[in-house]
Amino acid sequence: MRKPKVVVLGAGYGGIMTVVNLQKKLGVNEADITLVNNNDYHYQTTWLHENAAGTLHHDRSRIAIKDIIDRSKVDFVQDTVEQVVPEEKKVILKNGEVTYDYLVMALGFESETFGIKGLKEHAFSIANINAARQIKEHIEYQFATYSNMKEKKDELLTIIVGGAGFTGIEFVGELANRVPELCQEFDIAREKVKVICVEAAPMILPGFDPELVEYARNYLERKGIEFRIGTAIKECTTEGIIVGADDNVEEIKAGTVVWAAGVRGSAVVEGSGFEAMRGRVKVEPDLRAPGHDNVFIVGDSALIINEEINRPYPPTAQIAMQQGETCAHNLTVLIREQGNMETFTPDIKGTVCSLGHDDAIGTVFGRKLVGWQAAFMKKMIDNRALFLIGGPLLVIKKGKWNFL
Amino acid sequence: MRKPKVVVLGAGYGGIMTVVNLQKKLGVNEADITLVNNNDYHYQTTWLHENAAGTLHHDRSRIAIKDIIDRSKVDFVQDTVEQVVPEEKKVILKNGEVTYDYLVMALGFESETFGIKGLKEHAFSIANINAARQIKEHIEYQFATYSNMKEKKDELLTIIVGGAGFTGIEFVGELANRVPELCQEFDIAREKVKVICVEAAPMILPGFDPELVEYARNYLERKGIEFRIGTAIKECTTEGIIVGADDNVEEIKAGTVVWAAGVRGSAVVEGSGFEAMRGRVKVEPDLRAPGHDNVFIVGDSALIINEEINRPYPPTAQIAMQQGETCAHNLTVLIREQGNMETFTPDIKGTVCSLGHDDAIGTVFGRKLVGWQAAFMKKMIDNRALFLIGGPLLVIKKGKWNFL
Incomplete structure (x- = not known):
């Protein structure tokens, strides 16, 4: 029997968490997994403002994909995604194409300038x-x-x-x-x-x-x-x-x-015929694109409504990573044809906004924090994201330990 | 009796060596010495290509003037020289003016573009x-x-x-x-x-x-x-x-x-009425400007002929520093009205051209050198210049010790 082919587009928070969880769940003989990304590294999008200011070297914010994936289970293709053709189950890349049985679109955000001139x-x-x-x-x-x-x-x-x-x-x-x-x-x-x-x-x-x-x-x-x-x-x-x-x-x-005022989902999403608002597709509760039973969308291109306030959740790393976990679970169910798919529900543990490395504000587990406690929590959140992606060694190597 | 007032313009190799030697020779009561410079630091001009390439931090190439001068003997004025008026024994600065009895012009080089467009x-x-x-x-x-x-x-x-x-x-x-x-x-x-x-x-x-x-x-x-x-x-x-x-x-x-192809002397030299070719004045053997018995010119604005080949010596740090020593001696003779002024003769110990920090070519004491020996000599020459300017502590602090 032919192994089903899973293709994951994008190695941001959503894509990399899908791959990391898939390679844990699935055996070598259960699926062919291919990760496509334009760079040979994943980067911590939520740290980029530090690289841009010059307070953190950019190498601290990126992690070589070969150090994250299990190469016995996952093939990596470095290329840029140009278009998905769902009818033909294929993805057109800048320098080639790949076919899939299951697709995960995790293509991240683009800047949205709202037509402001210049x-x-x-x-x-x-x-x-x-x-x-x-x-x-x-x-x-x-x-x-x-x-x-x-x-x-x-x-x-x-x-x-x-x-x-x-x-x-x-x-x-x-x-x-x-x-x-x-x-x-x-x-x-x-x-x-x-x-x-x-x-x-x-x-x-x-x-x-x-x-x-x-x-x-x-x-x-x-x-x-x-x-x-x-x-x-x-x-x-x-x-x-x-x-x-x-x-x-x-x-x-x-x-x-x-x-730094606007983001939208990937233009590839619309360019591939998915119904989207500013590159964001209102996904099914199991994270699949409406009308496509073999295409998942996670991360910044997935639109999920927060029922409490009847507005979309903002595109955050926290949600993208949780979606990666759910997506990996649901893919495993589909591939094995056993078990039940999960409904995705964000579990917002807190939000901390840094004010430089030495101060911050935020709400964590329902508690308001400012000052060094908040700055400390921010670093713990950053380190936790590293841990989920690459385990304890990655936290030691790239984590934030510059406490006051 | 009024103390004679010595004004030194410029804290490059020539100016700083004049001041360093003057403050050693003269007692506090023998002269008022004023150093004028546009920056509050001296820099090693011969190291600038390293700063420009990014192989050496610019702070390694500069030395705070306050760390070099003896402040009991030398006043420092941070200002830009605009013009010298020899008839009135005064110097017009951007933000003021100073008068002198003896003047040392050590205003360094400017880039010469030979009229090449753009x-x-x-x-x-x-x-x-x-x-x-x-x-x-x-x-x-x-x-x-x-x-x-x-x-x-x-x-x-x-x-x-x-x-x-x-x-x-x-x-x-x-x-x-x-x-x-x-x-x-x-x-x-x-x-x-x-x-x-x-x-x-x-x-x-x-x-x-x-x-x-x-x-x-x-x-x-x-x-x-x-x-x-x-x-x-x-x-x-x-x-x-x-x-x-x-x-x-x-x-x-x-x-x-x-x-990086052309230098000339300071435009201030010509702008102050001294007869000059591209900002360089053919100085008397005692380094005074022709027709001015109280004005010395040292460094890149002083033109000295190498009689052996009947061509001017190139403007180098080595010669500028030696001129600073001679100038300080001759000033001391004038101020004390005793002893004999010296004739300046360059003592070319050698010339080493670096090819990066790890290789070089050159002639030292008449011997041709290449490779690590030449690179080593280059660093010794750089360290010797520091030693002459600021003594052993400066060599330890800013010297080059990255030998192969």
């Missing part, structure tokens, strides 16, 4: 390792250029962060720590540097407890971060951004603009 | 700490940008070095070591990166022993450096350079162009 061209986005590394180098180059200028243009030292959601706040938190280091490295006075967080909504961190939000804002402002709340970005140019609307517009010049 | 605007020059640091960051940013490009433009990874003289060769030597590190850091294949040294003359390292030149070229070519000898740069653009002449021109695209 953002795609002139703003950076903390999208992946390469992008984060470029942001780090860009900022350093601005500082070095400023130091070597005869007629100083102070705006080179301004960093604008678009969006005061989770990523935007975590990024400015890292910058608050990084800027004094940059000033020292490049002989620049701290007061010359501006970090401005621009947010269209009337508050920072929507959805967070107001008391925690207050703490975060005060803390970051004390560390020199400026907030422009209720301020919409109208356009991004080579010189900076234009905010406001109609007659009431203002230019803010900046050497660096980082857009 | 060089000033689009090429970097290894001119000082700030410029070197910018080159390092620029190269890293090119690599990071390349990694994050969808449609790869390989020319971003091309580094053109204009000039195969001493500085150009030492710089490509460092790049030969640095490029593999950059490739590792930014996930780029080594063969994608080109380092091209372009030289108008028919040979590299003019004036060096042909056997040593042959060794250097073979060594560097083996490490992946390309040479375009007998090739004149016609123009530098935002995209790279144009070489050749008339109908026979060729464009070489590059993300980075560093001009």
